[in-house]
Amino acid sequence: MTDNTDLHVGKRLRRRRRLLGLTQQELASQVGVRFQQIQKYECGANRMTSSRLFDLSKALNVSVQYFFDGIEQDDLLAANDADTMDGDILSQKETLELVRAYYRLGERPRRRLLELAKALESDQSGTGAA
Numbered sequence: 001m002t003d004n005t006d007l008h009v010g011k012r013l014r015r016r017r018r019l020l021g022l023t024q025q026e027l028a029s030q031v032g033v034r035f036q037q038i039q040k041y042e043c044g045a046n047r048m049t050s051s052r053l054f055d056l057s058k059a060l061n062v063s064v065q066y067f068f069d070g071i072e073q074d075d076l077l078a079a080n081d082a083d084t085m086d087g088d089i090l091s092q093k094e095t096l097e098l099v100r101a102y103y104r105l106g107e108r109p110r111r112r113l114l115e116l117a118k119a120l121e122s123d124q125s126g127t128g129a130a
Contacts, residue, residue: 007044009053009067014042016060018096030059 017027017038024035024042031052040046041056048056057064089095102110 002044003047005068005071006047008071009048010042010044012067012069013038013056013060016062016066017042018093019099020060021100022060027056027059031055 017024024038028035028038032055033052037046041048041052053064053067057066060066102113105113
């Protein structure tokens with residue numbers, strides 16, 4: 001049976017792998033398992049040993065703690081369904097493409113784009129409240 005902690009760790013694994021642009025096969029090769037095992041880790045079907053978690057953290061260039069960051073927040077959000085988002089927004093392909101494109105920009109265009117997004121957000125909330 002899948003545990004909430006296993007699901008959380010699996011989501012964090014998938015998020016980081018996708019952020020780095022790695023396939024399941026590429027990550028599996030780096031840690032010495034088959035891609036099917038990475039699939040099982042990502043969906044929480046299989047638990048990871050501490051040594052596997054350590055190997056994955058090295059391959060993904062994060063600390064082991066990364067996989068557990070926000071676990072308390074997930075528990076709180078699960079308790080209050082009204083505040084949860086549809087799906088995991090950081091795991092969506094469009095979000096990752098946007099983040100990658102954003103960081104390919106120079107510093108000045110990034111600041112201007114952020115200011116534009118904030119202005120659009122305030123415009124939208126201003127018209128929705130009227």
